[in-house]
Amino acid sequence: MLQMVPAGGEIAIHFTQLMEACTILEHGDNNSLKQSLKRWIRIIGGFAMLGVGTAGWLLPILPGWVFFIAGLVVLSTEFHWARKALQWLKNRLPKKSLQE
Secondary structure, eight states: OOOEEEETTEEEEOHHHHHHHHHHHHHSSHHHHHHHHHHHHHHHHHHHHHHHHHHHHHSSSSOHHHHHHHHHHHHTTTOHHHHHHHHHHHHHSOOOOTTO
16 A cells, blocks of 8 residues: 655655555444454453463562452453363362352
């Protein structure tokens, strides 16, 4: 869509192509842009929670497991390895008996 053209030793973008790209972003493919932004926010937020959870295991101030599991839940919507890790944790946790 955008074509880079060397002009006078520098790289310039054709003005008409830039205007076409802005028009597409304003009127056209706006939904996919929002979806992409939401996806990246989920990914960054999930990894941030994993980081805080890991720090919580090292520091006595934070409950690390809460943030770690929350990060896995958020990342499981995007990554297969997070779904597998969450399933592994579910299988490892003891289940309460209904007979008690």
